[in-house]
Amino acid sequence: MGSPPVENNILLRMVGISKAFPGVVALDGVDFEVRAGEVHALLGENGAGKSTLVKIMTGVYEKDAGDIYVRGRKVDIRSPLDAQRLGIRIIHQEFTLINDLSVAENIFLDAMGGRMFGWVPCRRMRAESRELLRRLGLHHVSVDTPVRDLSVAEQQIVEIARALREEAAVIIMDEPTAALTDAEVERLMDIIRQLRAGGTGIVYISHKLDEIMAIADRATVLRDGRLVGTNPMGELTREEMVRMMVGRPLTKLYVRNHRPGREVALEVRDMSVPGRVHGASLVAHKGEVVGITGLMGAGQSELVRAIFGAVPRTGGEIKLHGRSVDIRSPQDAIRHGIALVTENRKEEGLVLILSVVANSSLAALDKVSRFGFVDVAEERRQAADYVERLAIKTPSLDQEVDSLSGGNQQKVVLSKWLATEADVIVMAEPTRGIDVGAKAEVYALIDELAGQGKTILLVSSELPEVINLSDRIYVMHEGRIVAELDAATTSQEEIGHYATGGTYHESA
Amino acid sequence: MSLLKPQAVSAPRQWIRRYGMLLVLLAMMVLASLLSDRFLTSNNLMNVTRQVAINAILAAGMTVVILSGGIDLSVGSVLALTGAVGAGMMAAGGNWLVAVLAMLGLGTLLGVVNGFFVAYGQLPPFIVTLAMMAFARGATLVYTNGRPITVLNNAFQWFGHGSVGPVPAPVAIMIIVYLAFYIFLNRATLGRLIYAVGGNERAARMSGVRVNFIKVLVYAMSGFTAGLAGIVMTSRLFSAQPTAGASYELDAIAAVILGGTSLSGGRGSVTGTIIGAFIIGILGNVLNLLNVSSFYQDVAKGVVILVAVLLDRLIHAGGKGALRKGVASRAQQA
Structure with a gap:
């Protein structure tokens, strides 16, 4: 494949990216690019390949095929450190801040890690952190505050400040508004607009289509590991996006056939x-x-x-x-x-390293047990029932739930509680x-x-x-x-x- | 439907993944038989197995504790204390059966104490069992006054020197322990819940699992196996030694780790552990046959543990860059 024409404003270009895991093709020849000063939404259902693509961008996975160019230069991204050096930075749903360190220390964490010997330049660190927080509108927070004392939204801004300090060219935001209040979302949107105006390329991942309509310039949709299309937002309606993601028009999101009783x-x-x-x-x-x-x-x-x-x-x-x-x-x-489907499935809902069957029987193991021993055949039969009934997409009952997509993980949690009757x-x-x-x-x-x-x-x-x-x-x-x-x-x-x-x- | 069947092991890599440590063990045995022609004699093999038995019995209990996300540093000292108390009872003319039951009971009780502080005191297992290690060792020295207690009970000698058919008693006991633990962990409701507690304690708690009870149970099981090992050891030596079992906890932990059980809990098996125990045992045996000094044996043990676990990691991650990937994916999970 020839080198694509160099366009100055293309920060990151991925061409024909493929990645397979045992038994699944996660990405199949996907193209993706991020321009300077754009917010590029990455859309798709869980399991469509978004997170695999992002992990390849950020060096967590290595691609099987395809090429990656940063500012027109072909690069190899083999580790998260490589990605960071190339100016690609991700802000995860779960933050990577160290709770006991101060805001300033967190902002300078990578700089400190890269320099094993010598002194930490405290004064400069604090001054620069203060300046970054000011730019992001977080005036009221002292740079000496331990991160654990900040709200979720403030922690997120510290993450962004960290990316800015490293002069990240591409910032990937993975469901950045999942835990924010409306006012905090507004502030984040302002920050994103400001970053965009400064020439940063932003990859924005969210399930909230309203947000994407409001902030994105272009959207790329993936489905089943393939590229469905990349379009300017002006050409897309909400229905169009859903159709591209789901592969069919979603006629009815809500169904309502039940009638509440009196008792x-x-x-x-x-x-x-x-x-x-x-x-x-x-x-x-x-x-x-x-x-x-x-x-x-x-x-x-x-x-x-x-x-x-x-x-x-x-x-x-x-x-x-x-x-x-x-x-x-x-x-x-x-x-x-009484059953409680908890809000944070990874922390409280699932034992991620255990299988689908072990998770789905966890809350009602005594129901499939006799004399203190598990009736394994019955346990598997029940789990298989739920896999079918809830349409859980898993290669087998023995699959670790960690490797399932978010939606399928949630269904496993639901099956666990349904099993308690x-x-x-x-x-x-x-x-x-x-x-x-x-x-x-x-x-x-x-x-x-x-x-x-x-x-x-x-x-x-x-x-x-x-x-x-x-x-x-x-x-x-x-x-x-x-x-x-x-x-x-x-x-x-x-x-x-x-x-x-x-x-x-x-x-x- | 196909979902009901356990996942088929097809690709060679998956096969290696599952049986990797067994291959290491077999490779060691092949190498050992090449290095020393005395290795593959039935006499020697029986000898190795008998030597492995005590560590393997301790390691079975240790596996259960580590699966739950904990650690038990006290097993060596508990072994010594149960041995001393049992020997003391028999030396004072006590019935051997009463002494044996008392030893098992004492081991279990000390385990319950460990578990109680871990579960209800919410203290780190490392610290609780470190304290128990010091306590039990000290109590042993106090009880024995620092001198061995000789046991001259014929019936009691069975545990170290008797046999079941052709199988030496310590080996028979080991086999029974492993069968029981295997069934317990794979089939018993409580055994299965241990994996859940070790894999994600919060999720287990929110699913109605009696996490505290499970924690007490695993330390009690480890205490029980320590008491059992104390019985075999005391019987084998015809006496309880005040320094018996010193640093045995490390060999037990090494066997568990070599067996592929994750130190962070939730993943592993006793089948792996027994392979790990044999790897350690055969290593010592070969070096003995080759007349290597016991000082060097410890050095070799350290190296083998590192290399074996490294190898295991490589096999699990698969392919080039696997090591770094392993680290990266761990960092991600953290």
Whole structure:
């Protein structure tokens, strides 16, 4: 293959990139480029090859075939260090900051690592860090603060500052807004615009199409490891993007066939978690989907964790089917038929190094055990059932879940909780970080479960999801339930009003 | 449907991946038989196996602890203390069966204490078992006054010198331990949960696994095997030595690591561990046959452990650049 014409503004060009893993072709002849001063969205469902492409860019994987050019010069990227030296920098969903070091030390971490001997130039380090933070609008944070004392959004800005200090030409942002509040997202968008104006090339990966419409200049869509196309954003509509990603028009994201019953399944009275939840009460009926929403950190997560016995509560009563139950641990909750699909599947949902079958039986191993021994055939049969029913894409039941895509991992978590045959299923952010296709499947499952008479508590900060799936919605603000709304008549605006501390009176 | 079948092992690399350490062991045996014509005699092989038995028994318990994400540094000292207490009971005219049960019970109890501090005290296993190592060794010296206690009980001699058919008793005990542990880890509900606790403690807790109970259980199992090893050792030597089992924890850990069990927990097996124990045992045996001084034997052991684990890593990552990739992927997981 001849060397492509050198264009000055092309920072990174990847041509015909292929990569295979045992049993799967992850990338098949993909072309991708990043120009100076552009925000280039990289789109695709989980498992489409986005992360493989990014890992090749950043030297985590080596490509099997294809060429990479940085500013027109052919390069070999064989390690993360190579990528860094070439000015390619990634900001992960999970940050790589060292919590106990100060902001300035983190910003200069790579510089310190590269210089094994000698002194750390403290004064210059602090001054330069202060200047970088100022440019990124983080005036109020001292460069001497330990990183652990910063909010998630602030930590992210420190990561960006680190990339800027290294004069990274290409910055890859992987789901950068996943854990940010709306105001923080706005600030991030400003920073991205500022970086773009300064000539940085940004690769933007997100499942949130609204964000991509708002910020990206071009979008490249991958599907099943192949390039579907690269288009300027002006030529793309939302529907068009979804069609390119999914391969078919997605007619209906939300389904809703279930009808809530009258019988009260779960009743929570006056629940408190010190400092997080103050006297929350709620009811949920059989066959009902109850949404719980609010701004991030308003106490939704702690409320359901307290119901599940995963965090200690100071007061309150939990009643199941009219009977008061004493739940002090997840074991108690599971025994009483409550499941909690946690919001962070890698930390709390899955044992990543274990197989699909071991994960899906984990919460209900005693159900497939007799006399203290696992009935392995029965265990596999059940896991296979769930793989089929939830359409989990895995080469085998013995596959380590670590290697599955986010959407399929989430389905494994769901299968684990379905196996407990719980009546009350709490789902915390069940579609976070998974693609449109998998989202639609999770939504359909929620509706199906409610249709079977299960009670679903849906904790989510994605309002369209809450409104379209729930029957009733509780809105939380600063640890209190401030409103109970009928999902059929409410709006995003009304929920937003209560979530930000508005009162009933004002909204009327 | 095809999903129900266990994953087929097809490619040669996968085969090597699964049986890599077994190949290392076989290669060592071939090399050993070339270096010394005394190696492949049934007498010598039986001798090696008998020598391996004590470390292998300790390593079985150690495997379970390491699988749960912990470590047990106290096994050597617990071996010594159980041996001393059992020998003391028999020297005072006690019944051998009572003494044996007391030794197993004491080992298990010390393990429970370890597990209790790890699980409920939330202390690092390294520190808890380091403390137990010092405590049990000290208690042994106090109990024995620093002198060996001779055991002159005929029935008790079976554990070190008896046999089941052609199989020496220590080897028979080792085989039973490994069969039991294999079944426990692969089939028992609690055994399976150990992998989950070691793989991701938080996820296990959130899935309703009784994590604290599992932790106490694994240290109790390790204490039990230490007591069992103490019985065999005391019987073999006709006495309890106050310094018995010193640094045995390191050999046990080495066997577990050589057997491919991950020190970070959640991954590994007792089948690997027994191979690891034999690698260490055969190495010592060959060097003995070649009249290499025991000082050099330790040097060689260190080298072999490093090389074997390095080799294992290469096989697992596969191909060139594998080492660096291994490091990179670990860094990523961290």
